[in-house]
Each structure stands twice: as structure tokens, then as C-alpha cells.
Amino acid sequence: MLAAGLATSPWAWAQDARVLAAQKEGKVVWYTSLALTSSEKVAKLFEAAYPGVKVEVQRTGSQRILQRVMQELAANIKNVDVVHTSDAGHYVLLKDKKLLMKHTPAGVESFPAGFKDKDGYHYGLRATVNVIAYNTKAVSAADAPRTWKDLLDPKWRGKLVTAHPGYSGVIATHVLALVHLHGWEYWKQLAQNKPMLVQSAVDPAGVVASGERAVAVNGGDYNFFQVKQKGNPVEVVFPVEGVPSSSRRAPSRASLPIPMPPSCSPTSSSASPSSRSSSTRRDSTRGIRA
Numbered sequence: 001m002l003a004a005g006l007a008t009s010p011w012a013w014a015q016d017a018r019v020l021a022a023q024k025e026g027k028v029v030w031y032t033s034l035a036l037t038s039s040e041k042v043a044k045l046f047e048a049a050y051p052g053v054k055v056e057v058q059r060t061g062s063q064r065i066l067q068r069v070m071q072e073l074a075a076n077i078k079n080v081d082v083v084h085t086s087d088a089g090h091y092v093l094l095k096d097k098k099l100l101m102k103h104t105p106a107g108v109e110s111f112p113a114g115f116k117d118k119d120g121y122h123y124g125l126r127a128t129v130n131v132i133a134y135n136t137k138a139v140s141a142a143d144a145p146r147t148w149k150d151l152l153d154p155k156w157r158g159k160l161v162t163a164h165p166g167y168s169g170v171i172a173t174h175v176l177a178l179v180h181l182h183g184w185e186y187w188k189q190l191a192q193n194k195p196m197l198v199q200s201a202v203d204p205a206g207v208v209a210s211g212e213r214a215v216a217v218n219g220g221d222y223n224f225f226q227v228k229q230k231g232n233p234v235e236v237v238f239p240v241e242g243v244p245s246s247s248r249r250a251p252s253r254a255s256l257p258i259p260m261p262p263s264c265s266p267t268s269s270s271a272s273p274s275s276r277s278s279s280t281r282r283d284s285t286r287g288i289r290a
Contacts, residue, residue, distance in 0.1 A: 058080075069099075128170050131237060131238055141235070161207045
């Protein structure tokens with residue numbers, strides 16, 4: 001949705017006061033959990049559509065984004081313009097605290113109810129499906145895990161990798177989904193297989209592709225497909241019980257006023273401030289968009 005908004009002709013917004021205000025300020029700060037290779041591409045599309053407005057990409061995990069936002073707000077630091085995380089709970093919290101700015105980007109009327117806030121404060125930007133993946137040089141198709149519980153087999157001890165729910169919103173969602181499906185006992189049993197712990201939901205793909213671990217117990221499906229397309233020995237498994245899906249949203253922050261072009265608005269994540277120092281101030285007329 002953000003990409004769709006960026007593709008909108010800037011001519012259509014030429015007279016919009018927010019575009020002129022953004023060009024005058026010269027920069028928009030974006031906190032995002034989107035992989036850096038992808039977020040930088042989105043930033044370049046935006047800059048091409050809105051000459052004179054640079055995008056400062058600050059990429060980290062969803063949980064760190066929220067922590068940073070709340071810490072900066074507590075210190076009255078108003079730096080961020082657009083926030084994007086993969087933990088839907090962030091939007092509930094920020095909305096309840098009245099920290100988001102209402103904004104309706106073009107096309108969201110066709111979004112399913114589950115991908116948009118009924119009051120117009122945040123919208124789905126993208127959805128990530130968590131899957132199992134394995135290294136085809138280390139594991140045969142016949143021996144590969146096909147269900148989430150297959151990962152509990154002792155034969156996988158020391159051969160697994162998992163991303164961290166304390167860092168990644170995608171993985172926090174994944175953990176909760178499997179708790180609902182199999183209970184907390186599932187994770188206690190999985191811990192017995194001593195999985196390697198990495199940070200981002202992006203990371204397991206590289207670990208499996210390199211052969212450092214044979215099987216990823218979670219991770220975004222698109223990350224595995226990307227490394228597979230590059231010729232790496234990786235295969236993806238969609239477990240028969242179903243797969244957890246994380247909808248990333250983008251809200252706007254009301255407490256941090258910022259003039260922003262209309263197309264740079266809610267699409268799939270959570271709102272958080274930028275990494276600039278407290279000496280970099282935000283004008284009182286600007287708000288954060290997600």
C-alpha cells in the first residue's frame with residue numbers, strides 16, 4: 001500500500017499544502033522493520049515521486065521501534081514522521097494513547113476489515129507468512145519437517161534456527177499463534193532441541209542457506225524465496241496445520257506534527273520516532289503517519 005501510494009503521480013498533489021510543507025522541511029524520517037534492501041527501494045521511489053523530500057530510513061526490529069518511540073515521547077523528542085512495525089499490538093497501544101494521526105490513503109476502501117482500523121488511524125501495508133525452511137543439501141525432501149510439531153523430534157537437536165520474538169514483531173506473532181494452536185508446552189519442548197537464536201525474521205534464511213543450521217523453525221516466506229531464487233539450496237514448507245500471518249501496518253503520529261505528502265501515509269506498521277538527536281526539532285504543525 002505504501003508502494004502503491006508512492007506510485008501516485010506527484011502532479012496530482014502539486015497544490016497540496018502538505019507537499020509544499022514537506023519540500024520546505026526537506027526530509028521525512030521513517031522508522032521501519034522492513035528489511036533494509038526493501039525499505040531503501042521504497043525510499044527511493046518516494047524521493048523520485050516527490051523531488052526535494054529526502055527519506056531517512058531507520059531500520060530495526062519492531063519491538064525496538066516501539067521502545068524507541070515511547071522513550072523519545074517521554075523525553076519530548078519529536079523526530080519521526082512515519083512508523084512501520086510488524087506487531088499489530090503496537091497500533092492498539094499507540095491509538096489508545098492518542099499518539100496517531102488519522103489519515104485515509106487512496107484505495108483503502110477495498111481493504112478487508114482485518115487490514116484496516118475502523119477509525120482510520122492505521123492500515124495494512126503488507127502481510128508476512130511464517131514458514132518452515134530447510135537446506136536441501138542437509139535434509140532430504142522425504143525427511144523434511146511437514147508440521148510444526150515435527151520440529152520437536154529429537155533428531156533436530158542442534159540443527160534448528162529461530163528468530164527472536166523480543167526483537168521481531170513477526171516472530172512475536174508467530175509465537176503467540178503457536179501457543180494458541182499447541183500451548184506453551186510446544187515452546188518448552190522445542191527449546192529441548194537447542195535452536196540457534198538470531199534476531200530478525202529475515203535472518204533464518206541466511207543461516208539455512210549457508211548450511212550453518214539445517215532447518216529454520218520460522219521466518220518470513222519471502223525471505224526464503226529470495227535466497228532460493230539466488231541459487232541457494234533452500235526449500236520452503238507450509239505446515240499442514242496452517243501458517244501464522246503478520247499484517248504490518250503504518251499509522252500516523254498525532255503528537256509529532258510533520259507536513260507530509262498525502263501518499264506517505266498509513267499502510268502497514270506502527271509509529272515511532274526517528275533516530276535524530278534531540279537537537280533536531282519537529283515543527284508543531286506536523287504529525288506522524290503510519
